[in-house]
Amino acid sequence: MSYPLGLRPGAGSLAIDAPYAERASCKEGRIDGALLGGWGRVSPHLLSAIRRHRLSRFARLIETLEPQVANLPDRRLRELADDLRARLRSARLFSRESALSFALVREAARRHVGMRHFHVQLLGGAAMMGGAIAEMETGEGKTLTALLPAITAALMGRPVHVITVNDYLARRDAEQLGPVYAALGLTVGLAEHGQSPEDRRRAYASDVTYCTNKELVFDYLRDRLVLGPRRASARLLVDRMFRDGQIGGLQPLLLRGLHCAIVDEADSVLIDEARTPLILSGAQEGAENAAGLYEAALDIARRLDPGDAFQVLPNEKSIRLTADGENQIAELAAGMPGLWIIRRAREELVQHALAALHLYRRDVQYIVADGKVQIVDEYTGRVMPDRSWESGIHQLIEAKEHCAITERRKTLAQITYQRFFRRYVHLCGMTGTATEPAGELYATYGLPIVRIPTNRPLRRANAGTRMLSTAEQKWKAVLRSVQAETRAGRAVLVGTRSVEASEQISQLLRAAGLEPMVLNARQDREEAEVVARAGQPGRITVATNMAGRGTDIQLHAAVRDAGGLHVILTEYHESRRIDRQLYGRAGRQGDPGSYQAIVAIEDEIFQRFSSRGLLQLVTRNLAPDRQIPAAIALALRSYSQSAAERLHGRARQAAVAEDDRINKIFGFAGPE
Incomplete structure (x- = not known):
């Protein structure tokens, strides 16, 4: 059965006593959670073909409607969008009305930003409209894809939050895509760090608001502090609240409710950052x-x-x-x-x-x-x-x-990402790496994973794994690899886990007569410029995890002919997904590219998550400057990352349990 946007089952009932729309908490027992997690892990494999068939049928309907809007003047496109508003409110999920909305968005994007959605992007947009996470390879245009469900939901009259991982991406997307929204009669807002409360309220009053996950959650907590104990009686004040924006003479609220959220880099936001609660603090008197x-x-x-x-x-x-x-x-x-x-x-x-x-x-x-x-x-x-x-x-x-x-701060309110995002009436997202945490995403947020095929065949080659005994040997091997690839006319991206490591390898490269561009927390303001130049012949970019995620590395023609961008991972991360995200910087949109891992037994992940005896066994009788056999290296990686992911999973469970305890004591986080 198809459900209208926002009415998917399994996410808890609407909190009708709340001052604005959000879902009440829905708690599952351990057995229910285990069953949901198990189904979430297997469903992407079992149901991918069925889901894609359904989405493909919807995409074909969009493409049959496209000729009807392709030659209309801009004024008529706007009128069609206005006519759709009332019809979309009662339409089924994959209806003709929804398909027409997608067709209008596709045409408006072509006219006003010069980008027309590919067929696979229609599939991704439909998957998100259906309340899923669309797993799309890096470089497949997830930002443009999000326009489809965002505008469709906004035309229904639902405030939409498009959530990104940093202010730069939020501002870029809001400004770049603003003309498409305007062409269809919709307003776009931007909630970013450093804004005044008045500017934030204006941003959230827009049809679609671009924001970061942290800013959004803190704004929600600020609203909860304003409401205080009035949650239970707020229903009596809703009319007044929406008339003048205030409750009982207190300061006005920032948000209009948790209606529809589209989460970019959903695995990062919903899994990686969910280990610790978001805490809103204030000055601690008398400290x-x-x-x-x-x-x-x-x-x-x-x-x-x-x-x-x-x-x-x-x-x-x-x-x-x-x-x-x-x-x-x-x-x-x-x-x-x-x-x-x-x-x-x-x-x-x-x-x-x-x-x-x-x-x-x-x-x-x-x-x-x-x-x-x-x-x-x-x-x-x-x-x-x-x-x-x-x-x-x-x-x-x-x-x-x-x-x-x-000044030392005291806690005023806190909430976990798990509790917060489950409160959205409609939650969906997109990422390039959702398969690994599929079970947790489904068990925690009710989000299934839909794999979306690439627009062009992948040409990304795996250049293998090298594991050495010491960090010194590792950095020498990285240097040799960089020299070889740049001599061949390629661009190279060296990925590190910390600012310290990025500066260490940069010094080695400079000592060898090479001149790398460095991208880490010290240079985050130059991120766009560094990424824009990272595809030039002979260019060496050394970057931490930021690595320009969310932006494309445009390849020079000579680099493309020489084999594309070459990515070197210098230390495994505690999550396989982050490794995949770095590898995904190469071979985007059908371009050639390659990646390799050059790591050392002395790396933190092995020292923390592998036993001393196991490491000694691996390195026993190993001659100096000899690398560990690839099969053993991959096994050690799997063992260490699995241990790390189990630990982080327990940390997320502990964060939720502690949040439940705090919520029972203080009632910070809204309706149960």
């Missing part, structure tokens, strides 16, 4: 924020012996004090005033100081720029402005780096 407190904590932490006094648990990102360590802290803090008198307070403060020293590394988890500690997003490699770690850890890191100490 003891003197720099001396943090300096003293760091001084005590530096005097404790690893092993005897504390244990570092990198996988859990925590520090465990031993009984001996607790006694040492008491001795070292003897006679100190304030918090140091309280046993629990001093031990917690020193634990956090130990974490700042041993778990948070400069140029990995954060950078220091303009005298400030700035957090680096571990998944995108981008700086997260105005974000801070909680529990005083941020201030301890500032003290460690001799930066000005910022």
Whole structure:
């Protein structure tokens, strides 16, 4: 059976007592979750052909309607869109009305931005309109594809949020695609970092709003703080709220509800970033924020012996004090005033100081720029402005780096991505890598995966895997590979996991007489320019995970003739999907390209997630400068990444459980 947009089953009932449209929480038991996860994993394989057949039939209907709109003047296209509004509200999912909407979007895009949707993009748009995640290869035009369901939903009168992973992409897409929306009588808004509340309200009042996941969730939490305990009685005030934008004389809300969300890079947003809750914080009144407190904590932490006094648990990102360590802290803090008198307070403060020293590394988890500690997003490699770690850890890191100490913050509201995105009336998305987490996406969000074929055959070649014993050997091998590919006239992209690693390989390349372009958290403002030049002959680009995701590397004709872009992965990530995302920078849209992995046993993923005995067994009797056999390297990669993904899965479950606990206590996160 087909369901109208936004009325798919299994996502919880509408929260009619809420001040604006959203779904109430829907909780499954463990058995239900396991069954849903199992079905989510197998359904992309079992039902892909059936789903694609249905979508293809709908795409053919769109293509039969296209000649009817192709020769109409712009004014008539606008009138047709206006006529569709009422009809779409009662139309079935893959109806003639929906197909006509898609045909109008296709024609408007051709006229106003010079891009006409390919057949496979029609399939992707239809999959999202049906409440699924469209898995489309990198370079297949997901941004343009999202226009189809976004405009169709907007014509139904539903506020649409198109969610991207950074402000640059949100602004680019809103500006680039704005003429298409305008041609069909729709407005486009942009909610980005640094805007005033008035500008945000105007953005969310538009038919379609482009925004980032973090900005959107924080705006939702701000609305929840405004509402406070009025949730239960808000239904009586809905008319007034939508008339003057205020509730009971309080400040107006930012959002108009959670109607329709189209999530770009859905795996990154819904899986990778779902391990920790989003916390809205405010100034902590009466907090003891003197720099001396943090300096003293760091001084005590530096005097404790690893092993005897504390244990570092990198996988859990925590520090465990031993009984001996607790006694040492008491001795070292003897006679100190304030918090140091309280046993629990001093031990917690020193634990956090130990974490700042041993778990948070400069140029990995954060950078220091303009005298400030700035957090680096571990998944995108981008700086997260105005974000801070909680529990005083941020201030301890500032003290460690001799930066000005910022004000400590207190939690005002928090919510997990899992809880937030399940509240949308209609949720869908797109990404190039959704197959691996298909089970979790279906069990958590009710989102099936639909694989969309490429417009042109893939020509991306796998140049193999090389695993070496030491990091030094690895970097030498990377250097030789870069030299060989650039001599052949190709462009090269070297992918690293951290700012530190990107700068290390860049120094080696320069010492060898090469001149790489570097793209990491320090150069994120030049991202578009660096990516635009990354396809030139002999060009070497060294990048962290950001790697221009969401933008195309345009190949020079000479590079295309020489074999295209060559991608070198220098360290496996904790998720197979992120490796695939990096590989996907090559061979886009039918272009030639290749990729290879050059890694070392000393890489963090193997040291953290493989046992010491296993690593010793692998390297035993291995001659210097000899690489580990490919079969063993792939097995070790699989073992380590599987362990990491299991750990992260448990972290996501723990985040949801903790969010449930907090929600029961404080009722921050909306209707149950």
